[in-house]
Amino acid sequence: MSKDFKRTDRVAEMMQRKLSQIIQQEIKDPRLPAFITISAVKVSADLGHAKVYFTVFNDDVKETAAILNAAASYLRSALARSVKLRTVPQLHLYMMSQ
Known part of the structure; x- marks a missing residue:
């Protein structure tokens, strides 16, 4: 049975979810x-570096x-x-980039 995802893909997906939550709930910068x-x-x-891509509206x-x-x-801590x-x-x- 082969793996469909590499570990880096699973870590990246998990980090994307967690970072979204942290930015919305914990960062209080007005x-x-x-x-x-x-x-x-x-x-x-x-797993030493992660490039995080974000978008901002208006x-x-x-x-x-x-x-x-x-x-x-x-964010890292x-x-x-x-x-x-x-x-x-x-x-x-x-x-x-859009």
């Missing part, structure tokens, strides 16, 4: 828009990207509290 969507997460093969994209990148360490991984990947946040 400068952040209400509609931030985590579009995709790509995890490196060694707001300043550059400011939102700067705020999220400043909060990357908080919040993610570490909510998942069971030996090490949580470093987060690199990018605006999803």
Whole structure:
């Protein structure tokens, strides 16, 4: 029986769900828009780094990207509290091209 998904795919999917929850429920920065969507997460093969792609509706994209990148360490620590991984990947946040 072959595996349909690689471990990196499963970790990326789980991180996408958890990061969406953390951004909506735990980050209380009033400068952040209400509609931030985590579009995709790509995890490196060694699970050391994760590229997180997000979209923002009707707001300043550059400011939102700067705020999220400043909060990357908080997002990583919040993610570490909510998942069971030996090490949580470093987060690199990018605006999803439209």
